[in-house]
Amino acid sequence: NAGVTQTPKFQVLKTGQSMTLQCAQDMNHEYMSWYRQDPGMGLRLIHYSVGAGITDQGEVPNGYNVSRSTTEDFPLRLLSAAPSQTSVYFCASHSVNTEAFFGQGTRLTVV
Amino acid sequence: AQTVTQSQPEMSVQEAETVTLSCTYDTSESDYYLFWYKQPPSRQMILVIRQEAYKQQNATENRFSVNFQKAAKSFSLKISDSQLGDAAMYFCAYRDMNYGGSQGNLIFGKGTKLSVKP
Numbered sequence: 264n265a266g267v268t269q270t271p272k273f274q275v276l277k278t279g280q281s282m283t284l285q286c287a288q289d290m291n292h293e294y295m296s297w298y299r300q301d302p303g304m305g306l307r308l309i310h311y312s313v314g315a316g317i318t319d320q321g322e323v324p325n326g327y328n329v330s331r332s333t334t335e336d337f338p339l340r341l342l343s344a345a346p347s348q349t350s351v352y353f354c355a356s357h358s359v360n361t362e363a364f365f366g367q368g369t370r371l372t373v374v
Numbered sequence: 375a376q377t378v379t380q381s382q383p384e385m386s387v388q389e390a391e392t393v394t395l396s397c398t399y400d401t402s403e404s405d406y407y408l409f410w411y412k413q414p415p416s417r418q419m420i421l422v423i424r425q426e427a428y429k430q431q432n433a434t435e436n437r438f439s440v441n442f443q444k445a446a447k448s449f450s451l452k453i454s455d456s457q458l459g460d461a462a463m464y465f466c467a468y469r470d471m472n473y474g475g476s477q478g479n480l481i482f483g484k485g486t487k488l489s490v491k492p
Binding site for chain 2: 365
């Protein structure tokens with residue numbers, strides 16, 4: 264029972280580099296989302312998806328792209344990394360009547 | 375827009391004692407979920423307890439219970455017989471029960487860091 268699988272756990276990027284954070288869930292949840300966690304800020308929504316082919320922006324979407332080609336996968340792309348994107352990132356999924364299930368988180372440092 | 379407020383950035387409790395973490399929220403909806411998540415140093419987000427707004431009975435999970443006051447929009451978490459393993463960041467979260475688009479999003483408070491003293 265894998266739940267939500269998020270990779271990598273740690274990543275260091277140089278300013279201007281791009282990368283993709285992977286997220287996959289095996290619970291057939293229609294809802295998937297990406298959050299960033301910064302000290303004293305809680306978790307803030309970056310992008311979300313209510314189903315394959317449907318994505319929308321959250322509270323802090325600038326500098327990030329997402330796509331949802333399948334129900335299972337919801338990758339997050341950093342187009343040109345900036346030091347302000349240094350954070351801990353979480354992928355989550357849920358269905359109508361369930362709580363959200365989270366990936367293990369990715370600690371990203373942009374130098 | 376819905377908001378969630380945790381007014382205690384940090385709390386401390388003696389082992390075996392009881393502590394209550396506060397959470398208030400603002401919404402115009404009548405049907406919604408409320409959650410408490412625990413985040414230990416491992417960073418993993420772990421569901422502690424969930425409450426459906428239409429249920430009058432307060433949710434309980436072993437040593438964890440909530441005091442849900444719908445009219446006051448308050449959702450506090452009580453931890454009884456605190457253990458060293460309870461030390462973590464605790465997040466209160468809200469989600470509309472009416473599903474669709476942004477209504478399905480979780481809205482988090484900023485968290486309360488709980489320390490447990492031996």
